[in-house]
Amino acid sequence: MEKELVTYIAKALVDEPDGVEVNLIEGEKSTILELKVSSSDVGKVIGKHGRIAKAVRTILSAAATKSGKRVVLEILD
Amino acid sequence: MIKEFEGKTEKEAIDKAVEALGLDRDEFDVEIVESQKSGFLFKKGRVIIRVHVGDDMGDDMESDGGGRAPENDFEHALVDFVENVIDKMGFPGKVTVAFREEKKLGLRIDSDHSGILIGRKGKNLDAVQLIANVVAGRLTNEDVRVILDAENYRTRREENLIRLARKTGEQVRRSKGSKLLEPMNPFERRLIHTTLNDLEDVDTKSEGEGLYKQVRVYYRGVDR
Numbered sequence: 001m002e003k004e005l006v007t008y009i010a011k012a013l014v015d016e017p018d019g020v021e022v023n024l025i026e027g028e029k030s031t032i033l034e035l036k037v038s039s040s041d042v043g044k045v046i047g048k049h050g051r052i053a054k055a056v057r058t059i060l061s062a063a064a065t066k067s068g069k070r071v072v073l074e075i076l077d
Numbered sequence: 078m079i080k081e082f083e084g085k086t087e088k089e090a091i092d093k094a095v096e097a098l099g100l101d102r103d104e105f106d107v108e109i110v111e112s113q114k115s116g117f118l119f120k121k122g123r124v125i126i127r128v129h130v131g132d133d134m135g136d137d138m139e140s141d142g143g144g145r146a147p148e149n150d151f152e153h154a155l156v157d158f159v160e161n162v163i164d165k166m167g168f169p170g171k172v173t174v175a176f177r178e179e180k181k182l183g184l185r186i187d188s189d190h191s192g193i194l195i196g197r198k199g200k201n202l203d204a205v206q207l208i209a210n211v212v213a214g215r216l217t218n219e220d221v222r223v224i225l226d227a228e229n230y231r232t233r234r235e236e237n238l239i240r241l242a243r244k245t246g247e248q249v250r251r252s253k254g255s256k257l258l259e260p261m262n263p264f265e266r267r268l269i270h271t272t273l274n275d276l277e278d279v280d281t282k283s284e285g286e287g288l289y290k291q292v293r294v295y296y297r298g299v300d301r
Contacts, residue, residue, distance in 0.1 A: 001165065001167060004165050005162070005165040005166060008161060008162065008165055009162060009208060012158060012208075012212050012215070013208075013211060013212065013215070047211070049288075051207065051288075052207070052208065052211060054204075055203075055204035055205075055207040055208050056204075056208065058196075058200055058201060058203075058204035059162070059166060059201065059204050059205060059208070062166060062168075062193055062194070062196055062201040062204075063165070063166035063167055063168075065193060066167045
């Protein structure tokens with residue numbers, strides 16, 4: 001579910017939606033989401049001073065309150 | 078759950094509520110029911126607050142029939158985007174147009190989960206709003222700011238901040254000292270500055286770095 005959320009938001013932010021890839025690494029207490037986008041789009045998902053990345057992380061942790069699991073978003077470049 | 082508490086000051090009443098309910102200040106909503114300003118000579122004030130806990134938040138707000146439906150492609154796309162985001166967050170709701178102004182588009186969320194969608198101090202609402210603004214910028218070349226609201230949170234927060242500004246202004250005027258407010262975003266800080274602008278003997282300035290700075294309210298006397 002969180003994977004779908006990140007994928008959806010990321011696709012809306014980038015120029016190349018086809019380049020968006022999200023990998024889910026399920027841990028015991030936390031879930032890691034690895035977000036991969038085209039190299040030209042990395043700035044678009046991070047934003048100035050990381051503002052967009054921070055907002056996406058906030059949205060994710062709000063969504064994660066349901067499952068009670070911690071969700072970590074990693075942006076790969 | 079709704080409960081009332083009384084104290085000499087707003088702070089005292091809130092502290093009582095925190096203690097009685099065993100909650101953090103962030104976890105409930107406070108409404109001032111009655112506030113008698115402390116008298117000039119004998120400093121006795123009385124403040125009664127009503128505390129809203131959990132899902133009762135905003136229960137007594139007048140329920141209007143919701144916002145208007147989106148009209149053009151841009152509004153449709155944006156409303157769909159926000160609806161999809163909150164749906165995928167697991168907190169589905171209905172998004173409508175609250176107002177249209179020049180360079181501003183107000184969207185409102187009606188959801189059973191508005192509490193979590195707003196978040197502590199509006200954190201979650203701000204995050205979704207930020208993303209919605211970036212997406213809006215990609216959808217149109219026009220300069221439009223998107224304002225997202227749920228349960229009239231922004232209006233209520235605005236009223237609370239104005240009240241806080243006035244109260245703090247009075248405090249530093251009496252103490253002739255200064256007071257540092259909690260970290261706020263630029264919009265919230267501006268509201269504090271402008272509210273206290275018309276007080277001649279009180280000044281405000283922002284302190285700190287980054288997006289969330291703190292406003293210091295201080296007494297400067299009347300230079301005349």
